[in-house]
Amino acid sequence: MIQKSFYLIACMKLLMEILEREIKDFKERVFPDKICFTPIGIIHSSFKELKGMPIQYSQSLSEGILEIFPNYQDGLKDLNGFSHLICLYHFDMVKLPVPLQSKPFLDNKVHGVFAIRTPFRPNPIGYSVFKIMKIRKNEILVRNIDVLDKTPLLDIKPYIPEFDVVEANKVGWIKNKSS
Amino acid sequence: MIQKSFYLIACMKLLMEILEREIKDFKERVFPDKICFTPIGIIHSSFKELKGMPIQYSQSLSEGILEIFPNYQDGLKDLNGFSHLICLYHFDMVKLPVPLQSKPFLDNKVHGVFAIRTPFRPNPIGYSVFKIMKIRKNEILVRNIDVLDKTPLLDIKPYIPEFDVVEANKVGWIKNKSS
Numbered sequence: 001m002i003q004k005s006f007y008l009i010a011c012m013k014l015l016m017e018i019l020e021r022e023i024k025d026f027k028e029r030v031f032p033d034k035i036c037f038t039p040i041g042i043i044h045s046s047f048k049e050l051k052g053m054p055i056q057y058s059q060s061l062s063e064g065i066l067e068i069f070p071n072y073q074d075g076l077k078d079l080n081g082f083s084h085l086i087c088l089y090h091f092d093m094v095k096l097p098v099p100l101q102s103k104p105f106l107d108n109k110v111h112g113v114f115a116i117r118t119p120f121r122p123n124p125i126g127y128s129v130f131k132i133m134k135i136r137k138n139e140i141l142v143r144n145i146d147v148l149d150k151t152p153l154l155d156i157k158p159y160i161p162e163f164d165v166v167e168a169n170k171v172g173w174i175k176n177k178s179s
Numbered sequence: 180m181i182q183k184s185f186y187l188i189a190c191m192k193l194l195m196e197i198l199e200r201e202i203k204d205f206k207e208r209v210f211p212d213k214i215c216f217t218p219i220g221i222i223h224s225s226f227k228e229l230k231g232m233p234i235q236y237s238q239s240l241s242e243g244i245l246e247i248f249p250n251y252q253d254g255l256k257d258l259n260g261f262s263h264l265i266c267l268y269h270f271d272m273v274k275l276p277v278p279l280q281s282k283p284f285l286d287n288k289v290h291g292v293f294a295i296r297t298p299f300r301p302n303p304i305g306y307s308v309f310k311i312m313k314i315r316k317n318e319i320l321v322r323n324i325d326v327l328d329k330t331p332l333l334d335i336k337p338y339i340p341e342f343d344v345v346e347a348n349k350v351g352w353i354k355n356k357s358s
Contacts (some may be wrong), residue, residue, distance in 0.1 A: 022299055023229065024272050032331055035269045036215040037302040050202065058342045068293075072301060074279040077291030081351020085293075088267070088304055090214045093203050100253040112256030114247075114264075114335040117342070120201055122251060123216040123333045125267055127306070129345045152211055154302045156293040160353060163237045163296070165344050166308045172260020174339060 040075075041068040041138075041153035043089060045145045050093075055105050056117070057128040057146040064145035066130075066153060073138040080135045084159035085142070090152040091124035098122060106177045115172060126151070129159050219254075220247040220317075220332040222268060224324045229272075234284050235296070236307035236325040243324035245309075245332060252317040259314045263338035264321070269331040270303035277301060285356045294351060305330070308338050 045064035047053045054060035066087065068076060079085065103109065104116040113121055130142035140156075224243035226232045233239035245266065247255060258264065282288065283295040292300055309321035319335075 022274055022277070024274055026228070026272075029272065029329070031221065031329065032218065032269075032271065034215045034217050035271070035331060035333070036213045037304070038213050039211065040301050042210065049205070056342050058345075072279065072293075075292040075294075075301070077280055077289075077294060078352055079291060079294040081349060082294065082347070083349035084345050084347040086306060088302075088306070090211070092211065092214070093205075093208065095201055095203055098201070100251065101256055110256075112258055113254040114251075115254075115256060115258040115261065115337050117336055117339070121334060122219050122254070123267075125216070125304070125334050127265065127267070127336065129343070150208070150210065152214060154214070155300060155304050157296055157306065158294050158351065158353070159345060159347050160296070160350055161345070161347050162350075162353075163235050164308070166237075166263050166338060166340070168261070168263040168338050168340050170260060170262035171339055171341075172337065173257055174337070174341075 037154055039090070039152040039154065040072045041066055043147050043149070043151040043153050045147055045149045047148050050148070053148070054146040057130065057144045060144050060146045062145045063133065063141060063143050064147065066140040066142055066156070068138040068140070068153070070138055076135060076138070076140070079140070079156070079158065080132070082132060082158040084129050084131055085140070086157040086159050087128045087130055087153070088155040089126045089147060090154060091119040091126050092152055093148065094120055094124040096122070107173055109173065111173055125154065216333055218269070218331040218333065219251045220245055222326050222328070222330040222332050224326055224328045226327050229327070232327065233325040236309065236323045239323050239325045241324045242312065242320060242322050243326065245319040245321055245335070247317040247319070247332070249317055255314060255317070255319070258319070258335070258337065259311070261311060261337045263308050263310055264319070265336040265338050265343070266307045266309055266332070267334040268305045268326060269333055270298040270300070270305050271331055272327065273299055273303040286352055288352065290352055304333065
C-alpha cells in the first residue's frame with residue numbers, strides 16, 4: 001500500500017515536471033507584438049528567380065531538397081513512413097508592407113489578401129504539400145516544389161488525409177478559374 | 180507609332196516599380212538567423228486551458244471567432260465566398276526548446292517531432308482548417324476550433340480543394356490509429 005502511494009506520488013511529480021517544462025505559466029501570458037522563429041533548415045530548388053516558377057505546388061512536378069539543419073535531424077524519425085509532408089516556410093524575398101487587396105494570378109479582379117494565395121502577405125508564410133521521395137540523414141528529397149531556391153524552412157508536419165482532406169463546397173472567386 | 184512606344188515604356192516602368200516595391204534585391208539576400216512576424220489578429224475560443232481541448236480541428240465541432248485587427252480588415256474582401264479557410268497561428272504557450280522526439284496522443288511509441296502533429300515543435304506554428312460560418316466586419320465566426328482562447332493569429336488563406344486535397348497513400352505510424 002505504501003509502495004503504491006510512493007509510486008503514485010513519483011508519477012505525479014514526473015507529470016508536473018513534464019507539464020512545467022513544456023507549458024508556460026498562464027499568469028505570465030502576454031499578447032505579443034511580434035513573434036520570432038528560427039529556421040530549421042533551407043529549401044533547395046531549381047528556381048533561382050521568380051520567373052518561370054509554378055504558381056502552386058499542386059501544379060509542379062519539380063523536385064527539390066529540404067535540408068534540415070543537423071541539430072534538428074532527430075526530429076525526422078519515422079517521417080519516412082508518410083507519402084506527403086506539409087511544409088511551412090518564409091517567403092523571404094517579399095518586401096513589407098504588402099497591399100491588402102490585389103489581383104491574383106488566376107483572376108483580373110481585386111480580392112483581399114486573405115482570400116488569395118499570393119506570397120505577398122502581411123506575414124509571408126508559405127504553405128505547400130510535397131511528396132516525400134527519399135529521406136537520407138538530414139535531407140528530404142521531395143516532389144511538387146513551388147519554392148524559390150534557398151528559402152528558409154520553418155516547419156514540417158506529416159500530411160494526414162483523415163485530418164487534412166476537407167470537404168469544402170465553396171471556392172469563391174476561384175470557381176471555374178483554377179484549371 | 181511614337182505614342183505606342185511611349186505607352187510601352189510607361190507600362191514597363193510601372194511594372195518595374197511594382198516589382199521593385201514587392202521584391203527584395205537578390206544581391207542583398209542573406210539567410211536569416213531569425214524570422215519575425217506581427218500577429219494579424221487574435222483567436223477567441225471556449226478553450227481556456229489545455230484540459231479538454233480537441234486533439235485535431237477535424238475532430239472538433241466547437242465554434243470560435245477569428246478577430247482580425249482593424250488595420251488588416253480590408254484583406255478579408257471576398258473570403259466570404261469560400262466555405263473553409265486555412266489558419267496559421269502561434270502556439271504561444273509552448274516553452275522552448277522542445278524535445279525532438281516524443282510520444283503523440285495517438286501512439287505509445289516515440290516519433291520525431293516532424294512526423295507528429297504535436298504543438299510542441301521547434302517553431303510552434305499551428306495549422307488548422309476551419310469552416311467559415313459568417314464574416315462580419317473584422318470578425319470571422321468559424322467552426323472546428325481546436326485552439327486555445329487568445330491565441331495569436333498569423334495568417335489566413337482560402338482552402339482550395341483543387342490545390343489542397345492531396346492523394347496521400349502512406350500515413351506511417353498513424354495507420355489504423357487515428358480514429
